[in-house]
Amino acid sequence: MAEVGYNVAILGATGAVGTRLIQQLEQSNVPVKSIKLLASTRSAGKTLQFKQKDIVVEATTPESFDGIDLVLASGGGSVSKKFAPEAVKRGAVVVDNSSFWRMNDQVPLVVPEVNEDALYQHHGIIANPNCSTIQMVVALAPIKQQFGLKRVIVSTYQAASGAGQTAWQELMTQSQAYINGEEMTADILPVKGDKQHYPLAFNLLPQIDVFEDYGYTHEEWKMIHETKKIMFGDKNTKAIKVTATAVRVPVPIGHGETVYFETESGTQATAAGIQKALATADGVVLQDDPAHQVYPQPINAEGKRETFVGRVRPDVENDDSFHMWVVSDNLLKGAAWNTVQIAERLVALNLVRVPKDASALFPTEA
Amino acid sequence: MAEVGYNVAILGATGAVGTRLIQQLEQSNVPVKSIKLLASTRSAGKTLQFKQKDIVVEATTPESFDGIDLVLASGGGSVSKKFAPEAVKRGAVVVDNSSFWRMNDQVPLVVPEVNEDALYQHHGIIANPNCSTIQMVVALAPIKQQFGLKRVIVSTYQAASGAGQTAWQELMTQSQAYINGEEMTADILPVKGDKQHYPLAFNLLPQIDVFEDYGYTHEEWKMIHETKKIMFGDKNTKAIKVTATAVRVPVPIGHGETVYFETESGTQATAAGIQKALATADGVVLQDDPAHQVYPQPINAEGKRETFVGRVRPDVENDDSFHMWVVSDNLLKGAAWNTVQIAERLVALNLVRVPKDASALFPTEA
The missing domain is CATH 3.40.50.720 (NAD(P)-binding Rossmann-like Domain)
Structure with missing residues (x-):
């Protein structure tokens, strides 16, 4: 050949x-x-x-x-x-x-x-797709396939490098300044092109990208519309309800997400069944062993191609409703x-x- | 006298x-x-x-x-x-x-x-009460009073000092080691008395306190039962459904929380009405002006007695459902x-x- x-x-x-x-x-x-x-x-x-x-x-x-x-x-x-x-x-x-x-x-x-x-x-x-969307849909796909999916509520813990190399560098420079007791300067985060800049080091910034309709940021709308388009083929589908809050955290690489989701009723989803579906899913590594304190951490996901999922457990007061914690290298799978x-x-x-x-x-x- | x-x-x-x-x-x-x-x-x-x-x-x-x-x-x-x-x-x-x-x-x-x-x-x-519970119920109380409250889903972003002075010091020592390119040592976090210890600096730890029933940590159960007892007088009340995920973040002081909540139907709750209720509530400072990038940040809450609330907005696909972002000094109000x-x-x-x-x-x- x-x-x-x-x-x-x-x-x-x-x-x-x-x-x-x-x-x-x-x-x-x-x-x-x-x-x-x-x-x-x-x-x-x-x-x-x-x-x-x-x-x-x-x-x-x-x-x-x-x-x-x-x-x-x-x-x-x-x-x-x-x-x-x-x-x-x-x-x-x-x-x-x-x-x-x-x-x-x-x-x-x-x-x-x-x-x-x-x-x-x-x-x-x-x-x-957007980095925070990718790792979430990788984790949700095997769940949807086996148990259906009606609703998602996600909160993100997003790394500085998601805003580029200069934002990542800014986090490190600010961190050293804070430790030295010096004033931190901010020129890039939360959004380079926006008016105000705030330090991320040892802080939390509940703004990723610019603000748009209904008080949502562009990042939050991305997670809503992209999830619908990737999983259901239509960015405005009503087949699934998705809502999001995106927060920047002082981590260089690796986004975390608390993902709350509701499966189709009648599919008899359980935490054990969801863990089993995740354990064999493409691109997913299940790290979920509370007895041995095993759960995903950004520091362990850095440099890896997979999406790491743990903390799978039921909402004990709402049927067909579950939590999971999803981490991936935002620069690689993201x-x-x-x-x-x-x-x-x-x-x-x-x-x-x-x-x-x-x-x-x-x-x-x- | x-x-x-x-x-x-x-x-x-x-x-x-x-x-x-x-x-x-x-x-x-x-x-x-x-x-x-x-x-x-x-x-x-x-x-x-x-x-x-x-x-x-x-x-x-x-x-x-x-x-x-x-x-x-x-x-x-x-x-x-x-x-x-x-x-x-x-x-x-x-x-x-x-x-x-x-x-x-x-x-x-x-x-x-x-x-x-x-x-x-x-x-x-x-x-x-527990620090993460206090700031949440301060923000929820005026909403419950005016619009009722049926359901809460919270994700926390909790500061190192919530685990005490030594955990806070460990975060700072690890941060300097990371910046120097040295290995980070961990002896305290996530839980001093638990078996494994992991670095928090530039990382996220989805474990606060020890693991208990259904894969929830003790911290998560605290938020569930304490919220019910404080707001409804009964730690097991079914009048409200509460579920939680608690995550430790590399911040010294100031817990953040994404709080998703559902009001009683028929009370005609709106984001504007909720903001108005929060603006005049005891112990609350409303910091919610997306057009001017105004929202609560731990760095600004440190040393303050109040609970700061922002990012109030509707879930556009679910009736009577809203998001807010709550920050307070975990060592003071918490x-x-x-x-x-x-x-x-x-x-x-x-x-x-x-x-x-x-x-x-x-x-x-x-």
Whole structure:
């Protein structure tokens, strides 16, 4: 068999997620014929490595995508808005880690363990969901499959790195200042583009992304709409009720979530049955042994691709209602690994090709 | 008018809560005739100050309570089990910060803003609730009063100091080690007396206190039963359903809580109506202005007596259901201030006296 492989470009290669995209791609079974690392003009010229080979980062232009088969994008919403159509027009399939394309009806929003089949409907762009959504739906999917799912109430404990490398660095700088008894400065968190900035170190910030309708943040709406789209194929479905509170905590890597959920009545769900379903589920590691103080912790999830679930137990006063505690590396399953995993599945399903109707995707941009 | 005042003893005076009991008592309107500071043999001999006067800490014996009118106790469960009856037998009223007496039917469990009237039923001991329960019921009380309350689902974000001064110190030592790239050692958290210890710095620990029935921790059961007893007078009432997940976060002082609640149907509760009720409630400060990024943060609550509430908003898919975010200084309203506040109310209501039927309280200990 002749050597086959894809010409791959990584867009936003120098960020916290971008560097992990390179690493996850190295460790994947995507056959890479050539690799191109793209970033903003500011980051162009930096040298990074792919499989021990130096690669100079290039500034992104529309022509950067000539001859490219597959783009893994993590450059942010405005970058993906601008360049994903340019890449698709040139015949590349884009797996996009930004939020820009996620709610587009023509764009599959995919977590392979949950809705791999949605990949067959792609028109050139596949969206990678929000980090806090991904780990939750990985844990909920086997429960839904066996017991049905009517309602979810989630509270998040989200790591600083979810807001990027500079937010993560800010947490560490503030932490040292606090320990030294010095004043903490805040320029990035809770939201870089918002008006006020507050210290995260040794503190809690109940704001992730900007505020929108009904007093919910954009992050909270993402969790609601993305969960519905991934699990039920419709961002506005009434088949499941989802509500969320998103809180930033002083942790560098690894999101935690308390997930309260209600199964379909009549399915006789029990905590033991849910644990059993989770124990054999794809991408899930059940860490649930209270007698031995075994439960998921961010510090143990860092660098791992799996979603860790524990503290599974019933609400003793409400039928068919349960708690669980879900932790995952927000930069891997929450971003880089899920993106590369989508690429692996596209390769396996022979879907690294732009269909003829791709231009329907971006009528205004075309 | 002749000088009146009480002979007060502080039990467990050297701990994180004990030192704050001294400070809160200094700033209270409890008339103090004399003060005695009591602790374990290990801490006896230390010198602390009360109103700028040096006081030598004494080792606690039953006779320590001779001539004492009022005891503020924060020495832990076994200390209160042993010494509270000794104090009451000698005519002292005990306000106890430990969990030992809280579920005793003869012991009022009091948050003055919520159930001050329960003080009239005391038999010599009044229990101070668990820190995470106190701030939650302060926020829920005005909502219950105006709109009724059927159901509560809470996730906590609890500070290290809730586990005492040594846990707080451990967080700070671990934080510096992490920043230095050194290994973190853990000897106290999550639970000093439990088998395994894990680092809290830059991590999350979904265990507070030991594991009990149904996979719930003792802390989670406390929140369930104490909330029922304080708000409905019965730790097992079915009038309200309460369930909880308690998580320790790397914050020194100030617990956060995402509180999801359901009001009585037909009361036409709205987020605006709830905000209005909270804005004028005793002990509550409403900090809820998303447009200006105003919401409670532990760093701003430290050293304050109030409970701070924000992020009030509806669950848009479930009737009569709402979210709020509650923050308070766990060492003040969660412990020292609530204890001293109870003492203030006992004084105001002329209840600093042991009733004749006190011995009914501890038939086995007597």
